[in-house]
Amino acid sequence: APQAWIVGEKGEDLQGPKEFLPLSKLEDIGVLYWQLDPKKSESEEELAKIRKERGYSYMDLIEICPDKLENYEEKLKNFFTEHMHADEEIRYCLEGSGYFDVRDKDDKWIRIWIKEGDMIILPAGIYHRFTLDSANYVKLMRLFIGEPVWTALNRPQEGHPARLGYVKNVMGNT
Numbered sequence: 001a002p003q004a005w006i007v008g009e010k011g012e013d014l015q016g017p018k019e020f021l022p023l024s025k026l027e028d029i030g031v032l033y034w035q036l037d038p039k040k041s042e043s044e045e046e047l048a049k050i051r052k053e054r055g056y057s058y059m060d061l062i063e064i065c066p067d068k069l070e071n072y073e074e075k076l077k078n079f080f081t082e083h084m085h086a087d088e089e090i091r092y093c094l095e096g097s098g099y100f101d102v103r104d105k106d107d108k109w110i111r112i113w114i115k116e117g118d119m120i121i122l123p124a125g126i127y128h129r130f131t132l133d134s135a136n137y138v139k140l141m142r143l144f145i146g147e148p149v150w151t152a153l154n155r156p157q158e159g160h161p162a163r164l165g166y167v168k169n170v171m172g173n174t
Ligand code: KMT
Pocket: 062, 079, 089, 091, 128, 129, 130, 140, 150, 152
């Protein structure tokens, strides 16, 4: 499982020793996780299986670092602005590492440290944000069902159908 822990509004570590959260805390809020190994052929088969089962027909790669991403600063700023999407956000880390922050049921930030081989799916309607760690580099595979829509809907979006669906399905079953 990836390391995950609670951070503050700015992404800062909170006082006291860091306590890692169990994967069940992520499952509770609808976040799915797989561990693959981009260097192994079994993982290619597993990835193909996940794509087939979940209908992820679209795939591209994105490298996030100052040299390789156009408008790096602006994009990073947008990634780290709390938002949601009308669809799932699916990312598979091929190289490097980074932080996905997701809101838990108490509206606290859970920071998920994604490294090579980690694949996560954030459900439609979950509030989240992304930032790099001190290594300043990540290469991600982005997957999508059909034609991709990357539109970030900044919080608040309480009336959005995907948000309403998320709140009903996930926040409802405490
Ligand atoms: C997004 O919507 O693209 C994000 O939340 C950033 C993740 S990685 C490109």
